[in-house]
């Protein structure tokens with residue numbers, strides 16, 4: 297058994313880069329040394345581990361390189377969705393310019409806003425929230441678990457921590473650039489006894505980095521392509537703090553292709569649809585929102601969708617009101633606005649998605665008793681998690697006859713996009729609440745889909 301393993305490892309070596317060579321050599325030594333242990337199945341590099349290496353050999357032969365990434369911990373779910381679009385765009389550039397790249401989907405977890413107690417919210421795979429085959433139809437993606445299985449184990453060969461330039465913009469002039477630089481902030485990775493870098497790695501404690509360096513970068517995502525193609529031969533490259541780079545082309549065709557591919561997971565859509573039918577008298581047939589599963593075939597003329605007979609509302613509270621922002625309304629102001637829209641569009645139902653605390657919710661219910669909300673049972677919450685519940689809220693808002701959201705909330709922005717994809721008249725979508733004493737209440741920008 298040990299011999300067979302050795303043979304596999306040796307075949308692999310032919311394809312490996314120098315850094316990885318060392319690692320595999322170590323692996324080989326451990327394997328040989330741990331043969332007896334492996335037989336019992338609990339050695340450090342046990343049988344399971346080497347099965348991964350074997351699967352990896354085929355991958356290595358196909359010359360696949362893996363792009364991984366992570367985002368600044370405090371960022372929320374909806375900004376992370378936006379960062380995915382930037383990384384997908386970079387992956388497309390890499391594919392155009394240099395061989396087989398796969399984007400590894402960063403597991404979800406430990407998000408600041410996901411505060412439901414007693415449920416396990418870490419190492420969540422993308423399939424829990426999105427249709428992975430739909431994502432894959434836009435750019436090759438795999439889940440992290442798949443990466444572990446096919447890349448040879450929990451190792452990331454090169455981690456680049458993205459940061460801005462210590463000196464800021466020089467001469468006040470914007471210029472796109474990227475340079476290897478000393479780390480500005482305290483590095484969130486530390487070396488272990490074996491010389492591997494340990495870090496958060498999406499909650500996968502066993503994952504190790506072989507090399508961590510900082511890159512100062514200023515510019516759009518694809519500015520990193522030459523670095524990944526020419527400055528490193530690592531097979532797995534992780535970009536940490538990926539939000540540092542900008543969109544290649546915000547709201548361009550590539551942006552929309554990726555955005556359209558981010559189809560919510562079917563089980564969440566189904567729950568949202570059942571809720572619409574039961575409480576809001578809303579079905580796709582009646583609302584003109586019947587669509588197939590394949591997003592690449594979907595192209596709807598704006599204004600075609602009518603939506604269900606209800607007003608959809610996203611009322612962002614919590615940190616949005618703690619700062620006493622002048623563009624966020626009081627509850628009273630919000631209710632007044634909702635009533636006026638309901639009257640104007642002759643809607644007698646209102647669906648409210650909100651992160652308001654219990655106290656505010658009580659107040660809201662007092663002022664707006666007819667309000668409908670999606671309130672998961674504990675079992676549903678455990679099943680869908682905070683991220684899934686947020687998606688169900690967004691899905692229901694996306695199907696309303698008229699929608700109004702909260703100023704500069706990425707949660708609201710994602711609903712705008714969803715409605716744009718479904719083919720709503722922009723007048724029914726790009727609306728936001730105004731602050732009670734806001735004088736110049738600019739409404740959200742309409743971003744048209746480029747097909």
Ligand SMILES: Nc1nc2c(ncn2[C@@H]2O[C@H](COP(=O)(O)OP(=O)(O)OP(=O)(O)O)[C@@H](O)[C@H]2O)c(=O)[nH]1
Pocket residue numbers: 371372373374375376409410610611612649650651682683685686687689704705706707708
């Ligand atoms: N279920 C639900 N959750 C919400 C709602 N509004 C906010 N949240 C929660 O609060 C989080 C914060 O909003 P996000 O938009 O994801 O975070 P962000 O990227 O910082 O975006 P904004 O702060 O809204 O600009 C969401 O991810 C949800 O977990 C809501 O209407 N319904």
Ligand SMILES: *[C@@H]1O[C@H](CO)[C@@H](O)[C@H](O)[C@H]1NC(C)=O
Pocket residue numbers: 474475476511523526527
């Ligand atoms: C990449 O390599 C080129 C050529 O050797 C070098 O000029 C450049 O500084 C390198 N860039 C980074 C980010 O390391």
Ligand SMILES: *[C@@H]1O[C@H](CO)[C@@H](O)[C@H](O)[C@H]1NC(C)=O
Pocket residue numbers: 315476507508509527528
């Ligand atoms: C780590 O990566 C950087 C950037 O690619 C490189 O300059 C450096 O030599 C690497 N260090 C080791 C020990 O491989």
Ligand SMILES: *[C@@H]1O[C@H](CO)[C@@H](O)[C@H](O)[C@H]1NC(C)=O
Pocket residue numbers: 577582
């Ligand atoms: C549901 O909507 C239909 C029109 O689409 C209407 O005829 C029917 O009365 C509505 N039902 C309820 C319970 O409001």
